[in-house]
Amino acid sequence: MRQRRPEATSGRRIEPLATLPLFHKLAGRKVVLVGDSEGALWKAELLAATGAEVAVFAAEGAAHFTALAAAPPAGQVVVHARRWEPGDLAGAALAIGDIEDANEIEAFVAAARLAGAPVNIVDKPDFCDFSFGTLVNRSPLIVAISTDGAAPVFGQAIRTRIETLLPETLKAWAQAAKDWRPAVQARELPFAIRRAFWELFTDKAMGESGRLPADGDRAELFAALERIEAAPGRGRVSLVGAGPGDPELLTLKAIRALQSADIILYDDLVSPGVLELARREAKRMMVGKTGYGPSVKQSDINALIVSLAGQGKHVVRLKGGDPGIFGRAG
Secondary structure, X not given: OOEEOOEEEOOOOOOOOOOOOOOOOOOOOEEEEEOOOHHHHHHHHHHHHOOOEEEEEOOOOHHHXXXXXXXXXXXXXXXXXXXXXXXXXXXXXXXXEOOOOHHHHHHHHHHHHHOOOXXXXXOOHHHOOOOXXXXXXXXXXEEEEOOOOOOHHHHHHHHHHHHHHOOOOHHHHHHHHHHHHHHHXXXXXXXXXXXXXXXXXXXXXXXXXXXXXXXXXXXXXXXXXXXXXHOOOOOEEEEEEOEOOOHHHOOHHHHHHHXXXXXEEEOXXXXXXXXXXXXXXXXXXXXXXXXXXXXXXXXXXXXXXXXXXXXXOEEEEEEOEOOOHHHOOO
């Protein structure tokens, strides 16, 4: 049988994207909103929730915003009961228009871009520099869903599905991560050790998401961090079966292993969809074992796994099918 050697692969790690999802920090920044509809009112509330200073221009219907302006969720909402003017856009971080008149749309878009503000015209994707996604709010954990404007109702259905998967208590775990992060950063640890700490945090948060984090969790995790510091360079190996190739059939534990891997050694039979779930920064190496075709010797694969783990890496051996059957767990 012809022999192969393990080889690094550099295939694409992500499929094409219709848009790039970004999360915009708006606290204390000016956002201009033109319109007086119920949709504009919701946009104003959403923007204010980020801490933005929302300037609303509503020639008619300004009274819709009275209650929101009096008690915004955060930030502030200032209502101007008049038509917008180009000078109003100076210094704006974003510009949103709920506008129907074609001439006014063109004028607003031109004024916003002249002021350097990305612009969104509600329900007019051809005039938009950005779009609003459907949100799952566990702030500081935030999930946004977009269909690129194709089917908002479909996006809302996806949001509902995700809502059922993410307990409200994850909000507290995400806040704990934010609160504990400065103490981790202050230790000036190597990246690999910091990531090991956050992997332990994630395992605890996901495994015990039915309850709120407590001081005992912090103490336990920081004690584990001290043990990791005392024994740096200790790698680990995860054996993951890719099953018949459908990514939806992977276990949650398998997905967590793929998303925390430093190096993934995989077979020819592993589907691109399974590899798509892996951590983007993970190095991928083909160690193909194909029936009646050129294959990498099992002894070479074993030696490579031991060598990489000895360098402190998290090595994932990803095999097609069930690696525990017929002694294929290598």
